[in-house]
Amino acid sequence: MTNILHWCNNALVQEEVTEGVRDRKRAQTHRRIHEAAVELTLRDGLAAATVSEIAERAGISRRTFFNYYASKEDAVLGVQEPQIPPSALEAFLHPTPPAPGEDPPGDARFVQALHLTVTTMASIGPRTSADVRTIVATHPELIDRLRAHRMATQDLLVAVLTERLAEQTASTRASDSARALILLAGVVLRFAYGDDPDLLDDPDPAAIQKALTAFRTALKEIK
Template identity: 40%
Template structure:
């Protein structure tokens, strides 16, 4: 039984304002280009002040793409274990945190905007790096709290170990995202990610 409380009026209004700004920004970017979609024009089209715009988005590129700062839901760590399939767990965590930045749901429009305006790709890459950094910091804290990992490995500290694990865990994601037939508009199916993880583990066994 789902006992979750419905969102409050304040939360609903914030979500509506966020969506209004995003829709205005994406529409103007498609119509005028990213340069023509100024913060002033976006705010006017959304019916908000420029101050309100910056309360919701740190940059107009985020508003155009419908993206936000990545975040890690504590529920994602429920059942997380350092004792088995660590790379698989980190890879799934990395995917979930990266996805948390994609708040706008019109993936096809986002794909078109990214294709037409390469400058938007730089901002998306920055947010991807933020997601990786968040996972790395979280993983370093988990490793530091575990006696089996807290000393690091050799001369490498826990932070180095966490960074290496995050880099390695990104390999199956990159493999799946660059596969023939992958469509950014439809996102990464869970089964494709799991298939890439299975191949990654099989390769580990053979190396």
């Protein structure tokens, strides 16, 4: 039994090491393709920079390119598959009551929704560089592309929440409330940052607070 346990432990450690190496290699390839796409777009323009040229510059095949990015526009932006941070998700699904003197329960809950939304959306790409900002300024259609990815990421987040909440509670009201908070968080963020491609690079608390105030005022006028 001891030998079997020892073998299992070694196998698990080896698997973790392999996964870690694989993840690092994948991240490096992502970065190489992104950098190649940015360099070629700056040099030749977005229309002239082809997927084949980007792949060649990154040292990969055209087929491999599409294993990492759906289009050259996504490669320029550095867009990746979204990852929902487990800790932020669990904090939202299982909130702890605020301590005395902290934000009211409603405010604390919305802060959790904002944090979950921001961190999930931020996972789709690297921090926007000066070169990418230059490209986006020249090709504003990329803003629509980035906006579409963020909307899709929010839809994914809502779908995951719906599934998880259905597992842990039979309360339709609780599920609806949680989804509404996530959707509202996304709307507030879009209102705060508008069409700024740096939306999630450096969240501005003052801008978010201003947006929240505007929404609260608007909701009072509806009553």
